[in-house]
Amino acid sequence: MKYNPVTNKIIAKLVKIVDSKNVLTDKEKIEAYSHDEMPREQYAHMPEAVVTPETAEEIAEIVKLANKELIPVTPRGAGSGLSGGAIPVFGGIVISVEKMNKILEIDYENMVMVLEPGVVTNDVNELIAERNLFYAGYPMSLETCFIGGNVAENAGGGKAIKYGVTGRYILGLEIVTPAGEIIQLGGKLVKDVVGYNIKQLIVGSEGTLGIVTKVIVKLSPLPKYKVDLLVLFKDVKSAISMVPQILTKTGITPTSIEFMDKLSVQTSCRYLNEHLPYQKAGAMLLIEVDGNREDHVSDDAETIGELCLKNGAIEVYVADNYTTQERIWSVRRNIAEAFKVVSPHQSLEDIVVPIAYIPDLMPELALISKKYDIQIPCYGHAGDGNLHATLVKNPRSTMKEWYEIEAKSLKELYESARELGGTISGEHGIGSKRKDFMEIAVSKNELDLMRRIKKAFDPNDIMNPGKIFDME
């Protein structure tokens, strides 16, 4: 092992930097920092110490110490990740930004907000809703995740077709580099072409190039009206082939088009005791349109609904108020949770393909499912080509068999996405989970370039090592 352990001497130094109340070493307490939302027994790794600093300066001191002593540092947000980005795979020090949770500034004049990385992204939207503003980059796991984690993962979510993903709304960042310098990137500017766009390099770098300590986000006017359609189709094919049609033929950019196959809908409905007529549908689409004129939004919804009915939809439900919207979105939002009840052993994936090729991906999933005798419920952000195909362990397999099947079927799943011009992760990131599959997704030259960039930022490889790719 090239890294040094966190000795009592190091702990004493950490205590000096952040005070003893912000240094955790108790096994019971630091266990919570050993995993994210992925299955623990498969991916968790214990840190040696956890620190909860309150300022960028404290983080800079900790990182300087770690860099000097060759101790791995793992930045951590809310721990709601799905790729192992926040798991300390080499032990060392976890730097949790949970105490840096202040909203530093709401600048209505410039339509920006300055946030500490531990701010819960959903809270931002609750706070500014009464000023008819919103932060459009928020992902699906909205109730728990931190803005810092969103930046690190370049989180996407359900509204990307219309609003894009996190990176689009990040105007400025403050980071602590692996050498312990505090650097400001960007600012409250919509346009900024000075030098390399390092800010956007940090976005989605999964904590391997530095720790985000301040985020300047762009705010957008909150659309006044939204209408959701829940469309029932007889099978997966007719539902999925609707997606490119809606996007290319209606002249409307929906806020979201979410796809749910039969297994996903059933599992979630049973979990929620929801009595939608899901038995008669082989697949569903959940489509949302928004805007500032009630009649326009309602017309858009009608246009899309009619197109679906013309193309064989069994039924189109319309939700234009809080009650019905909550009802249908909660089916979509609870799928992952519902499957955890059914089987805790699963691999939640987020492959992405160009939208026109989504229909071609579905038979590939069916093949893998049959070949390995596993269920692959599929749901997700069909409107942007990002699908949560989820490999679920067959209860008959042993854990050892499952791990083998998982590795093989993941490889085939990723290769299928790649063959269709897609890639292996649209929003969850590579982390520790998918790094062995990087060669499926990127060329050797690109990977080498990434390694050289990493080396330039972090010559000692102390910042979130073991993520995205290995250095050699």
Place this chain on the structure above:
Amino acid sequence: MNIIILIKQVPETSNVKMDEETGTMIRDGVESIINPLDLYAIEVGIQLKEKFGGKITVITLGPPGAEKALKEAISMGCDDGILISGREFKGSDTWATSYALAEAIKKIENYDLILAGERATDGDTGQVGPGVASFLNLALATYISKIVEVSDKNIIAERLVEDGYEILRVPLPALLTVVKEISFPRLPTLRGKQKAKKTEIPVWSTENIELDKSKLGLKGSPTRVVKIGHPRVTRNGTIVKATDDESISETIGRLLKFIQEKELIQRGH
């Protein structure tokens, strides 16, 4: 079977704020929805219509914007809506509201059944349904959890009471208020929405209904909001904690003892 369904438009409850001075709710800027408990009445009404035929008329008393709630009910499968609205109704309590609704219903001939939700999520009184039945001198059954049988003259229904169910035979026409257990409300369809959009909702007021104006509005309402208070939670929770692996069984023992002492587990009869 012709059915009348009484509904109310309420503020979406996760956003309700109270005006401490007047003791009423601040409705500005809050989304209005059909009282969630009325959705069960709508659903069971539509199911009866699907089975026995007939027509469903939804009625509400409220501001002009309450038309939206009626249209939502129509998009779920109801046929017509009537909005009772006008300045003279503003501030009506449950008594005045029941009076106005009852007088309006008198104008509708030929109905067999009136359905209402158990109560509204804003006022939380559950009085308007029974009030209307009383003004119309109709048979009333509240907290209905199941419709067992419908004949020309009677309806047999299950009524949810604290320690079980009552089976009631109610002569028609009758008014039933229903609870959640009775159904799972359906969602409005696109075709339903399109139909609702085209449906004209007549607005009735003292001009169309024979009403004694002195019995309407805030002035005609016997209810006075004297004071708004917040109830204090007086319960105390106890957390039974195990500090380590060894103390787990001892802790479970304490928990069991507590359950026994409080007689929380009943033997089957």
